[in-house]
Amino acid sequence: MYNKKESSKKYYLKNRRRLIEKCKLWQEKNREKANGYVRKYYFKHRNLCLFKDKIAREKLRKEILLHYGGKCACCGFSDLDFKIYNHSFLSIDHINGGGTKHMKKIKRGTLYKWIKRNKYPSGFRVLCMGCNVSMIPGENKCVLHKGEVI
Numbered sequence: 001m002y003n004k005k006e007s008s009k010k011y012y013l014k015n016r017r018r019l020i021e022k023c024k025l026w027q028e029k030n031r032e033k034a035n036g037y038v039r040k041y042y043f044k045h046r047n048l049c050l051f052k053d054k055i056a057r058e059k060l061r062k063e064i065l066l067h068y069g070g071k072c073a074c075c076g077f078s079d080l081d082f083k084i085y086n087h088s089f090l091s092i093d094h095i096n097g098g099g100t101k102h103m104k105k106i107k108r109g110t111l112y113k114w115i116k117r118n119k120y121p122s123g124f125r126v127l128c129m130g131c132n133v134s135m136i137p138g139e140n141k142c143v144l145h146k147g148e149v150i
């Protein structure tokens with residue numbers, strides 16, 4: 001009875017050297033390809049896509065922030081481009097912290113898209129990072145600026 005597995009094994013053993021050589025050649029050829037044009041094109045294209053994406057995201061973020069006043073609702077900080085540890089200092093906050101549940105549903109990165117899609121609903125404000133972390137839920141002034149007249 002013809003045994004395919006057996007015969008291919010025999011074939012392999014018989015032609016092992018030649019097959020390995022062929023395989024190596026093929027790999028080398030493809031590695032060259034992968035290192036060359038295709039790879040370059042891929043990375044260039046990928047970076048370009050990421051860059052375009054970043055610009056679009058930034059534009060949207062500024063659009064939303066400006067709509068909600070363009071400055072921290074507590075301390076008045078208004079530099080939309082200011083970043084700290086690669087995070088923008090100003091961001092959208094859900095007033096009264098009622099957004100925790102809601103925010104969990106919407107990922108941080110998609111909040112701006114969500115706001116625009118829902119035609120800028122009320123209940124949001126702009127806060128800077130400092131005031132954001134110091135805000136007592138339900139208050140309009142953070143612990144740092146409480147009692148200050150701004």
Ligand SMILES: [Zn+2]
Nearest residue numbers: 072075128131
């Ligand atoms: Zn602030």
Ligand SMILES: [Zn+2]
Nearest residue numbers: 074131142145
């Ligand atoms: Zn504050």
